[in-house]
Amino acid sequence: MKVPSWLGVIRQTAFVVDDIEREANHWVNFNGIGPWFLYNVDIADTTYRGETVRMKARMGLAQSGTQQIELIEPSSEPSIYTEFLDSNRRGIHHVCYWAEIAAAREHFQSLGCEQAQYGTTRNGNEFLYMTGTENIPFVEIVDPNQSMATFFDHVETSAHNWDGSDPVRFL
Template sequence: MKDKGILNSRVIVQIGIVVRDIEAVSQAYADLLGVEKPQWFWTDEYEKAHTEFYGQPSHARAKLAFFDMGNVQLELIEPDEKPSTWRDFLDNCGEGVHHIAFMIKEMDDEIKKLERHGMRLIQRGDYEGGRYAYIDTREQLKVLIELLENF
């Protein structure tokens, strides 16, 4: 077994699902799991999130709701109409699993390594306490990956 992969993480922390109606899908998961429906919230505006989509500034936002499932978090994402990886996925693929996320360190180094292996950066931005990046790994892994780096 190899000691080191392309990505310096083996820890999946999140599965992200793009939805059209976060209220309905949140309730369905809450009913399935027997838990309280989480309150959704909007991602930050550009001035705080510094979102880039294919290297260009993006004012896209999304409603997010989270279910903590032990070691893995389930994230529901309802995008607004502005260009983003979430909107592209919903428009082109419909609702479904958008990404799996890994907690990493050294975001810029990880992105460069992935890009050297033909895995392109799609979207990146900041959130309270950290930053994220979506990488197009659909050809190799059949799903996008998200890198999460907390400060």
């Protein structure tokens, strides 16, 4: 399959974990990747498998070269994150493209993928998860607004300038 040029490149690889602080420190100590920026997410109006749910999780971002790494520690509310852990899966949960949501949804639906989760952050950023494959269960699409793009730039710049100090930062 040829990826449409408008979809761009995979910008992020994400892992769902049961202890985000332990995992962030593992990435620092084993892979030398940091600093990590950890934060809480609480989105009241998210659609998961067709049902409206509240999405709560602890998330963390770091950068390795041009690749953003995301860690997600879900709460107990139903989501694609709890679904992943409840099925005893480990490893890559999703990859993420930065693209226009409607076009990406249509593209992945044409490949037989289904919408698994959708929502909008408090800063107005839409996110969409489509079902993926056995090896990469989900594909995320975000269309970053200026606020999100600025934060992502900060994560990348911090990684390039990182001297090893303050490896896990709480926002």
